[in-house]
Each structure stands twice: as C-alpha cells, then as structure tokens.
Amino acid sequence: MKRVLITGAAGFLGSHLCDYFIKLGFQVIGMDNLITGNLKNIEHLFPLEHFEFHHHDVSTFVHIAGDLDYILHFASPASPIDYLKIPIETLKVGSLGTLNLLGLAKEKNARILVASTSEVYGDPLVHPQNEEYYGNVSPIGPRGVYDEAKRFMESITMAYHTHHGLDTRIVRIFNTYGSRMRLNDGRVVPAFMGQALRGEDLTVFGDGSQTRSFTYIDDQIEGIYRLLMSNYHLPVNIGNPDETTILEFAEEIIKLTGTDQKITFKPLPKDDPLQRQPDISRAKEILGWEPKVHRSEGLKKVYEYFQSLSSEELSKNHRDFSANK
Structure with missing residues (x-):
C-alpha cells in the first residue's frame, strides 16, 4: 500500500485530498498545526485503519517513521484575513516548512508536490x-x-530538483471553491454566500470590474492528482479559465440565493490583482x-452546503473580509 503525507490536512483543500487518496486505497498521513485548519473537516477519517493524523507544525523538523511514497505540501494560510493576521507564520511555512518537507x-x-498559487503572478501585466x-x-x-x-x-x-535530483x-492553484470553506476566511465565494445567508448586503471592493476565475473542488483535486502522477516537474496552472x-x-x-440584498462598494485594497485568469494549455x-463542473x-452545491450550517455556525463565522480574493 502506497503511503502519502498530506500537510495542511485539516484545511479546505487538504481535507478533500485526504478523502481522495483514502478512496484510492492509499495509507494517508495527515499533518496540520490547526492554526487555520479545523479537525471537523477530517474527523470522519479518524476511525479508518488507513488514516493517521499528526498535530505538528511543518515549520519545525518533520519526522515520519517508515517508508513514504508521496508528499503533498498544502500547509499554508490561503486567505487574506489569515495571512495578514499571521504574516510571520505564513512566510515560515512557505520557506522553512517547504525546506523541511x-x-x-x-x-x-x-515524490513531493508543492501547492503554489496564482498569487505568484501578482497584479498581472499579462492576460491570461x-x-x-x-x-x-x-x-x-x-x-x-x-x-x-x-x-x-x-x-x-x-533547486532541490536540479541539485539533488529530487522528484518534484x-x-x-487558482481560486477554488467547495464544501468546508470557512465563511469568514475572506475569499469571495464564502464571503458573498455568508452575507446572503445572513441577509446582509454584498460587499464589493473597488468598482467590481476586477476579474476572477473559479474552480470547483472536484476539478481541482483531479488536476492535482494528475500532476502528481505525471512526469512533469515545471509549474502547471490548475484553474478554470x-x-x-x-x-x-x-x-x-x-x-442563486434568491435574496434581495443590494451591493455595496468599498475601496480596493492595496496590490489587489485586477485580473485573474489561467491559461491552462499546459494542463490540457x-x-x-x-475543468468539467460549470x-x-x-x-x-456549495450554497446547499452553507445552507446546512446552523445559525450558530453562520454567526460564529461572521467577520468582515479584506478583499475579493
């Protein structure tokens, strides 16, 4: 049985990856320090023989006993609210955490797959x-x-690939949405849906002309798996054009929500990208x-998931967000 270590396992993407690899028959080791992750996302896996969880910060030394076939490094804050609140931890998990893994x-x-992001393009001058x-x-x-x-x-x-011959x-990853997203994490899909469910006006930053492209979680996970199992070591965009x-x-x-909320406008945050659209020619x-899911x-599907949350969870998840990420 192949063994895979998934960091950030209690997060949005990480928890779905754990599910995916369990269904494929892997021995899955989930690792998370729970700074932004939630054990509720993976508690259904705890009784399974082929799943184990390590509460650990990958920014410190990482040890796993026994053989290991794959590592998927998804441990990182991914929302503006999180990484603006914990900037040092964000830098450490991307640098020290990646070095350790x-x-x-x-x-x-x-073989190791690392989760980069469309944010490496910043506010792009090339489109798509x-x-x-x-x-x-x-x-x-x-x-x-x-x-x-x-x-x-x-x-x-x-550097590890070229200097050590590591299989990388x-x-x-471009904007991805699906179940298990936190309503308060600052990303546009849960932010808008949370506001609609609470009967609040929807907050748009700037004049709303900035663009985004949204990928459903099932498509994203499939793309990540195909890349892991490929023989290609250079970066690949996985997103919806x-x-x-x-x-x-x-x-x-x-x-979609059938609400009658208005749209309110706030100033555009500094360095917020005005265009975001992946060219997926390489992935194709x-x-x-x-992507297959319109x-x-x-x-x-995501709205039905958020509707299933209790009023207490909706209230608990309420927090202003800082950008339409």
Missing part, C-alpha cells in the same frame, strides 16, 4: 496568465508575505485535464 522527501526518496509569466509582485506590500512565500517555495523546490511537482468580474459574480450570487496538453452547478 523537501529534506524529508530526499530522505525517503519520495501562463506559466512562463514571471509576475508583477511587490515583495514589501501587504500581500507580499503570501506571494513571496509561494515564490520562494517554487524556487527552493526547483509544482501546482499553481471561465473569467467573470466580481460585480457580475455578486449579481450571480444574489440570483500534459495532463489531459480541464460554475452554476458548483455554486449550487
């Missing part, structure tokens, strides 16, 4: 964004703690992957 992969002769574009990022801006952590992650991963993969403006998206959420060619279908 690359060392573990080298020790175990394991392909993997050859180097980005437009401010290292000292408020978002730099996240953007530069991911850019360093890519650099050190490539780099996925650049179906681009929409934030204002159009807010109107779409109001129509190398992985045979492209946004209307995916959003309906």
